[in-house]
Amino acid sequence: MSEEKERVLLIIPAYNEEESIASTINSIRHFIQNTQLDFRLDYIVVNDGSRDRTVDIVKEMNVDLINLRTNLGLTGGFGAGMKYAQRHHYDFAIQFDADGQHLPEYIPAMVNAGKEGYNLVVGSRFVDKKRPKSLRMLGNTMISTAIKITTGQTINDPTSGMRLFDKRAIAFYVGAPNMAPEPETVSYLIRKKFKVKEVQVSMQDRVAGESYLNLRRSIEYMTRVAISILVLQPFRK
DSSP: OOOOOEEEEEEEEESSOTTTHHHHHHHHHHHHHHSOOSEEEEEEEEEESOSSSHHHHHHHTTOOEEEESSOOHHHHHHHHHHHHHHHTTOSEEEEOOTTSOSOGGGHHHHHHHHHTTOSEEEEESOSSSOOOOSHHHHHHHHHHHHHHHHHSOOOSOTTOOOEEEEHHHHHHHHHSTTOOSSHHHHHHHHHTTOOEEEEEOOOOOOSSSOOSOOHHHHHHHHHHHHHIIIIIGGGOO
């Protein structure tokens, strides 16, 4: 009797992504149909109170959907997806953007790292490639330095939103208070003795729409996260 394949769930939080959600879903479907995988890959969209046609498009495409009636933010949306992953006994869950920035061809490498025993796998832009010099990347460097100081481990791309959680990390994420899909969680899991690894990926620009994080907000966000890791997290149980 052949061994049962591991089950992987892509969690796709979506808020007002009517311009990109169809192309994102189609890219995943094309990848599954044209790639020989040694694991089962499922996907679910978590609609985070969108006010546009995101829900209608997802339903028209017959995609599994968690429909949150009000906007809870990325933390609430991704948290709902993680609860679904735990409830349905998935071996791995992957945070995957609805805006087209994340590319499905890097999923197998992340799953392979999970199979090797890593609890959290970060799809990193800067394992084999150098981080470009810019104000936005300065914040990324600042967070990376804060994680290195507090945990001793180097994470080259802590702001990457493409992350894989194994079954143990899923259970911890769902059960622990104040968990969020942010760099603080990467740092926190390292401190809790979870094994974390980065896998080289490439990302593309948003398919459509505009990111909430403009330059000013990005700098403010990076500064807040770095301070949180350095000052607040050491007191977190």
